[in-house]
Amino acid sequence: MLHLLLLEWKKISANRTFVVMSILYFVFLPASYLTWKIFRPEVTGNMGHMDEIAKQILGQDPYMFPFTWQSFGYLGSWFNFYALGIIGIMIITMEYNYRTMRQSIINGLTRTEFFISKILMVLAISIVFSLYFCITGFIIGYFSTDVVYSSKVFQNIHIIPLYSLQILGYMSVAVLIGWIFKRFALSIIVYFVYPMFEGIVKWVGMTWIAKTKAWNFLPINVMEDLVPVFLPIGAMNVGIYEASKNVEKEFGFTLFLSSGEAALASIVFIVLFLFLSYRLFIKTDL
Numbered sequence: 001m002l003h004l005l006l007l008e009w010k011k012i013s014a015n016r017t018f019v020v021m022s023i024l025y026f027v028f029l030p031a032s033y034l035t036w037k038i039f040r041p042e043v044t045g046n047m048g049h050m051d052e053i054a055k056q057i058l059g060q061d062p063y064m065f066p067f068t069w070q071s072f073g074y075l076g077s078w079f080n081f082y083a084l085g086i087i088g089i090m091i092i093t094m095e096y097n098y099r100t101m102r103q104s105i106i107n108g109l110t111r112t113e114f115f116i117s118k119i120l121m122v123l124a125i126s127i128v129f130s131l132y133f134c135i136t137g138f139i140i141g142y143f144s145t146d147v148v149y150s151s152k153v154f155q156n157i158h159i160i161p162l163y164s165l166q167i168l169g170y171m172s173v174a175v176l177i178g179w180i181f182k183r184f185a186l187s188i189i190v191y192f193v194y195p196m197f198e199g200i201v202k203w204v205g206m207t208w209i210a211k212t213k214a215w216n217f218l219p220i221n222v223m224e225d226l227v228p229v230f231l232p233i234g235a236m237n238v239g240i241y242e243a244s245k246n247v248e249k250e251f252g253f254t255l256f257l258s259s260g261e262a263a264l265a266s267i268v269f270i271v272l273f274l275f276l277s278y279r280l281f282i283k284t285d286l
Contacts, residue, residue: 001116001120004109004113004116004117004120005117005120005121005124007104007109007117008091008117008118008120008121009121011094011100012090012091012094012121015090015094017086017087017090017094017184018087018090021083021084021086021087021090022083022087024079024083025079025083025084025129025132026132028079029075029076029079029132029133029136030136030140032075033071033072033075033140034140036075037063037144061144062230063140063141063144064141064144064145064146065141065142065144065145065148065149065152065153065155066152066153066154066155066156067156067230068137068138068140068141068144068145068156069137069141069156069157069159069160070156070159070227070230071230072133072136072137072140072141073133073137073159073162073163073227073230074227074228074229074230076133076163076227077163077166077224077226077227080129080163080166080167080170081170084125084129084167084170084171084174085170085171085173085174085191086174086188086191087125087171087174088122088170088171088172088173088174088175088178089174089175089177089178089184089187089188089191090178090184091118091121091122091175091178092118092174092175092178092179092182092187093178093181093182093183093184093187094184096182096183097183097184101114111281111282114281115277115278115281115282118175119274122168122171122172122175123168125167125171126164126167126168126171127164129167130160130163130164130167133160133163134160138153141153158259159227162226162227162259162262162263163226163227165226165263165266165267165270166223166226166227166266168266168270169219169222169223169226169266169269169270170223172269172270172273172274172277173191173194173219173220173223173273174187174191175273175274175277176273176274176276176277176280177190177191177194179277179280179281179284180280194220195220198218198219198220198221201215201218202215202216202218202221216256216257217257217261217265219269219273221257222257222262222265222266222269223262223266223269225256225257225261225262226259226262226263226266228256228257229256
């Protein structure tokens, strides 16, 4: 296993796309979060018409424990989709661009071993970036919280495994798209356009077929709900809070999936996408 992982690392460590996306993630994730802390709009001025429960929810400080994990995780979810999704596509398409796949098989790797090396790298990336999220979130939360108690720090710690699962989810989608389309630019376009397609399907389904919670179980929507929007992040989310309450009142289900629902559905999709990727790779011409 270690041998396969090291082989894969040698290939991607010198790749410009991997280096650039990794730097963007490591630098801009905490930088944008801290910038957001300085310039974010206040929510209190727009909540005069709301009940006390809504004011309490939206008035929470997203930079203090125990809310740090939720707000930092929500911001990080954007980096997971864009930066790590691009890396996931690159891991596959570079084999076609540089014609290294056939050479790896000729040099002695079986197709299964070659595929496993890709999955090991995806797992390694998930672990490394999740650890970075954990360490950075703890540091920011520690210096943003007046009095730090262990109970506060660990209250929402479940966000960390959900965050890691989200990385795996987005990268499994990216890997499958890479296997299907083989070209980097085309795969990137499909990867970025697909969420819009999913949104259209959900809107058409809710409008013309049935107003049911089942439409929330589309792949990208499921993975987004692993670390959903954290409402107390600015005045704009007063509207999101009201919309979620209206959906719940009108349709009888919530706007977002629960953590358990999103986690279970994400695991199913990850296994499915990786299985489809494997079957596609086994049958493809080198």
